[in-house]
Amino acid sequence: MTEGVQGARLRRAALAVYPAVLAGERLDFLLDRSGLRGSERASLQWLLSGALRESGILQELLQHLLRPGKQDEQILALLQLALFELRHGQRPDFAIVNDWVSASQLVGKSWAKGLINAVLRRYLRERPGLDADAVSASHPDWLLQRLQDAYPTDWPTIVRANLQAAPLWLRVNRRRISRDQYQALLQEQGHASQRCATLPDALILPQSLPVRELPGWEDGWVAVQDGAAQLAAEILAPQAGERILDACAAPGGKTAHLLSLGADDVLALDSAAPRLQRLEVALQRQGLSTQTRVADAAQISSYWDGRPFHAILLDAPCSATGIIRRHPDILHHAPDLPRLCQEQARLLRGVWPALAPGGRLLYATCSLLPEENELLVQDFLHTQADACRVDDPRCGQRLPGQEEMDGFYYALLRKSAAGEAA
Known part of the structure; x- marks a missing residue:
């Protein structure tokens, strides 16, 4: 403080x-x-x-x-x-x-x-x-009403969580240093931290500090990434030799995490060249590299060579209503929800043909609103005959402050193999 x-x-x-x-x-x-x-x-x-x-x-x-x-x-x-x-x-x-x-x-x-x-x-x-x-x-009417409708018993807890400053979550780059070694370095510099039992590379500091004061920052030993965001790569669980698409990759935190976990064939897309440049700089700092391309992920003819991806991460643009405690300016700008939901559905349907039979797709947002999350996924599953949901306890809606993490939504989907019912 x-x-x-x-x-x-x-x-x-x-x-x-x-x-x-x-x-x-x-x-x-x-x-x-x-x-x-x-x-x-x-x-x-x-x-x-x-x-x-x-x-x-x-x-x-x-x-x-x-x-x-x-x-x-x-x-x-x-x-x-x-x-x-x-x-x-x-x-x-x-x-x-x-x-x-x-x-x-x-x-x-x-x-x-x-x-x-x-x-x-x-x-x-x-x-x-x-x-x-x-x-x-504390919250604008448009958001408070939606939270009350979606979470009739939990909305006061969400509001209180949004009014608290978020802790500083770090993801240790296991290709450079172990979590135990990095935690010891923090301790030597007077920064207390705690481990997260469910995330093997995560450390939590109770208060924020300038990143350049973190040991080994310039050498890529560590990245700032909330625990809920770190779940994405853990759930997708990349394997060596798999072809993976990170469909909306910038600013690159999840791309870097996939690579640090052993993914060796990742195509990272973003529709904006400046954002993709930020991703490349972030990867370079951490000693990582991968294929990148400026492209609209839903327009697969602009980047897909016809070889299916074994896994796709779709971290879709959203209202960001789950990360208010970290980005409080979100409270002051009402999103265009119909446009966002249309874009999310367009991206999900657009990338699905590039997924291999038997492959998996992780749909993610940092939103709390059902129309961007569960309702959208249910509609997709209802109309996409070869899609089914994978039961993973880490998926579903996370609320801000839960396990000290941001609010996130995850749905892990699987494409039916040839001749297999969804």
């Missing part, structure tokens, strides 16, 4: 980035362009991710704390950031208030010092009641 948000440069960056993310820009891209490094960048990410995660709560608080009427947008953003630090920072309250009052000068709004001071001090006086009343506002 960061100890707080210290320094005018950091607050200036936060006041520039936060409104931009609320307006639709990607948080990770803006963090990269902030110019901050090391602990400053970590503090900025903590502040912005948390404020985005709790933006609904913070806006609800301000409705109670401010008089009705039009308010200055920059001051509203400043107050949200200040309230988040008061709620979760570890610095003294008076220091937080003083620093954010002074921050009004960073946006040329010195006239607002008195307002900011009054709002923050009123919050501190009335905090218990205000905090209790505001939690229900």
Whole structure:
């Protein structure tokens, strides 16, 4: 946990980035362009991710704390950031208030010092009641309604999980170093970690830290990959000599995992050249390589030579509603669900002809919504005569926070062999 948000440069960056993310820009891209490094960048990410995660709560608080009427947008953003630090920072309250009052000068709004001071001090006086009343506002209506419909008993647990920062999951590159050896290196540097019993290459750190502070990062000893994402390669279980298609491969975490597990004939596709370049850089850092191609996976004539694949990984584009705790900006951009579901079905039906009889396909999303997951797979199985589901206890819907992992969905499908009933 960061100890707080210290320094005018950091607050200036936060006041520039936060409104931009609320307006639709990607948080990770803006963090990269902030110019901050090391602990400053970590503090900025903590502040912005948390404020985005709790933006609904913070806006609800301000409705109670401010008089009705039009308010200055920059001051509203400043107050949200200040309230988040008061709620979760570890610095003294008076220091937080003083620093954010002074921050009004960073946006040329010195006239607002008195307002900011009054709002923050009123919050501190009335905090218990205000905090209790505001939690229900944490998720947008479109998402909250869908969660309540899909998970009538579990939705409060999902909402609470989404409001928590995710731990840092690592996948140790077994081609470079063993998990035990890497865990010992972390311990030597003062980073406590724990193993995951069901994932042989995984380590969990309770708090995030800059990746370049990880031992052996530049040498490819380790990758950042949530436990739920690590399940993909484990479920698909690649074997040497198998021909494997990673249909929507970028940014490459699952491709690298397949290769580290011994896959030696993988074709990695992505429809966007810049994303595929990121994949190639990630593989190179880990000492891995494979065939890559810019292609629409559903248009198999553009990349398929007619030789069937023994296994296909289809990590389909989705609403990403299962990874909100890691990417809280998702709360602020309602997805086009009909378009996404159409694209998911198109990709699944498009790649199926390239799968060998007896072969397996793993359909995956980081979504919690049934229309992108179970309902879509059921519809596919109902209409695809040569497809059946493989019973695997690791498949199905995982909820955020379950075993400290993100929310993911997996369905392992099998194509009937010649003359075999599905």
